[in-house]
Amino acid sequence: MVKHMGVLALALGFAAFGALPTAAQPQLSPPPLFASDFYRVRVQEHGYGRTERVILFRRLQRDVENGSHWLIERRERLSELGAAPATSYAWIDSRDCDEVGVALGRLDTLPSLSVRGPASLATPFSIPPSHQPVVTFEAAPASQGGSPVRLSIEDSTGPVARWWFESQEAVKPCWREGGAVLDGKVVSPGLPEIEAWRD
Template structure:
């Protein structure tokens, strides 16, 4: 009878702990490598009245059409009244439809033209941040590159709307995708951020 006591205690402890969590999906060993491309990059910087934001984000396209997956990584530093917080987070497009919607809106941003001698900008904003978006140019060669930056303009509003839509999707761990061997953080440190944000 005494030999059954330890078994009864173990069984009781297992029941108290509840059902075990389902196992994570196993990695596929020697999975075929899939391409990973850095497509878009976003930089937000600025502020005022005791608030300052320094944020970088990288959009990765993984795989080949029609089975591509989008992943977003960001490193954000907020300073509010002298208190500093840093967030390094990821969004997995497989579980966050808002990521594809955010990317889809890039093509609908109004075109940008360069100011001429008689169209010098006269508006200046304070207490706000600049938002820069970098990525491939529409309709050009694969090597063409476009950069747009504004304060309180369409680029900034696009990113602010994106942040609201993506807020429930951020997670601290990098998503796992079989075969995406070259998917690695480009924003692990401030120096990494400087490198990846170069035009």
């Protein structure tokens, strides 16, 4: 009887001071914020099959004092004759790949874009089909006459295509497979799945 009274008194004592303390729960950090600036490269290749790659450069809003910090994502879809399409996802943290900064810096050296009016157009001529890869480059931090614009260029053999193919080789060792992780936090992909070939 005395033993049961002691247990009851101990329980009442804990009740008076509240529940037993529990271990502190870790606080979930919010995902990193990205600026509106971006570059997107889309590459289409024809051959015995079709290959499409989409590469997205997104700049993080923080770390301004330490220089630009970019997340680069790549989705790839390979469609070979007689085989099911194969897809993949990879990413790069620019802090771990100096070649990313070099590639982005070279954008400032590309020739300026000019638009020709009808008066300066040459006599129309036909262009034979080419199996050269087609590079489509989009940029949000572009401007025309001081006004911000969104730029899109399609190129196969010009300066934009050469810039990408040279940059692609330079950053090749930096790609990581699997989901992107920045500072221990999983980042939601900025690129949707490539569901089908788009002509």
